[in-house]
Amino acid sequence: MEREILHVDMDAFFASVEELDDPSLRGRPVLVGGASRRGVVAAASYAARRFGARSAMPMAEAIRRCPDAVVVAPRRERYAEVSAAVFAIFRRYTPLVEGLSFDEAFLDVTASRSLFGDGTSIARRIKAEIRGEIGLTASAGVAPCKFAAKIASDLEKPDGLVVVEGDVAAFLAPLALERMWGVGPKAAARLRAAGFATIGDLARADSRRLEQLMGESWAPHVQGLARGLDERPVDPDREAVSIGAEETYDRDVVTRRGLELCLLDHAGRVAQRLVHEGLAGDVVVVKLKYADFTLRTRRTTLPDPVADTDSIYGAARALLSRFDLAASRDAVRPVRLVGVTVAGLVAEPAEGTLSLFAEERSPERGRKLEEVVSKIADRFGGAGVTRAALLERGGNPRR
Numbered sequence: 001m002e003r004e005i006l007h008v009d010m011d012a013f014f015a016s017v018e019e020l021d022d023p024s025l026r027g028r029p030v031l032v033g034g035a036s037r038r039g040v041v042a043a044a045s046y047a048a049r050r051f052g053a054r055s056a057m058p059m060a061e062a063i064r065r066c067p068d069a070v071v072v073a074p075r076r077e078r079y080a081e082v083s084a085a086v087f088a089i090f091r092r093y094t095p096l097v098e099g100l101s102f103d104e105a106f107l108d109v110t111a112s113r114s115l116f117g118d119g120t121s122i123a124r125r126i127k128a129e130i131r132g133e134i135g136l137t138a139s140a141g142v143a144p145c146k147f148a149a150k151i152a153s154d155l156e157k158p159d160g161l162v163v164v165e166g167d168v169a170a171f172l173a174p175l176a177l178e179r180m181w182g183v184g185p186k187a188a189a190r191l192r193a194a195g196f197a198t199i200g201d202l203a204r205a206d207s208r209r210l211e212q213l214m215g216e217s218w219a220p221h222v223q224g225l226a227r228g229l230d231e232r233p234v235d236p237d238r239e240a241v242s243i244g245a246e247e248t249y250d251r252d253v254v255t256r257r258g259l260e261l262c263l264l265d266h267a268g269r270v271a272q273r274l275v276h277e278g279l280a281g282d283v284v285v286v287k288l289k290y291a292d293f294t295l296r297t298r299r300t301t302l303p304d305p306v307a308d309t310d311s312i313y314g315a316a317r318a319l320l321s322r323f324d325l326a327a328s329r330d331a332v333r334p335v336r337l338v339g340v341t342v343a344g345l346v347a348e349p350a351e352g353t354l355s356l357f358a359e360e361r362s363p364e365r366g367r368k369l370e371e372v373v374s375k376i377a378d379r380f381g382g383a384g385v386t387r388a389a390l391l392e393r394g395g396n397p398r399r
């Protein structure tokens, strides 16, 4: 039986939530993100995109392109709340929901059709419920595989619905190769220079030639996708939504101690959010962007899920040794962005299942502490508690 997969993606999610909550913003160019000199745009409303502002663009550049933009600081907790409402709507139609981020997911609705109608009807109903109950718009793609569904949802944004019927390869063939998964800007430029322009060109390419251009590990995978071959199941248990904190600093971080303090700051924020959402995770990821904009990530898997600052910071600090930080013993290659993410999320066990004889500094104990910190932070708007190491620098982990 042919599968039916939906990819549903909220339109300009963070910016749309801001417009929802503050009607005076509606239709105006809205940029969500930090307003500092090196802030980055987390989301741009469609009105702002008309001026060329984009998410992930430096805030200064976005404001230069769109001087009338309203800059709004991100409210992650509010986005998490709306995200939960959106995912609850997804789960009305199938338990097979694989979240890719706060605002997009794959849904396998193959077995739901006898109850709710075909994939297209389900996509319409989900879009209508998101609009009616939450007040936001989403775009959806419907296809026999994940890859095509994901591409389809993006084709008619915002408020789009694109259905891929029949021949997936024929649907993909005319599309620009930049839409391929696994083809970044550099690979795209190399492929363009070699005369490739569309996904169809990749599907038809001589496989040896594609290997020379893209590497032996990627080429067969990408060519398979380009030919519409994508058997990957929708996996509801996949390391769905991760929780992370990152910051681009006004001045580069140039010492190891500085990096450690950034990691501690982020670990604390991530721990607070994990506790707030009743989650723990066993994958810790550290991301560094160097002053020359090279981006590197390192990840590690812990024996057990954790949700406390000490465990997350410990893992993140250990990961530092796996970066090529060079320079000298104390000085490091200048870093402009530091991020810490926890993935592999699971719901934290209920109170009663925690060991009564947990060691002094066990993750459980750390989590209890975090719970208290989180409550105090909630009450005092986040300024209530600062860990000792951060106080060294007035709580401002810049260097």
Ligand SMILES: [Mg+2]
Binding pocket: 009, 010, 011, 012, 013, 103, 104
């Ligand atoms: Mg989106």
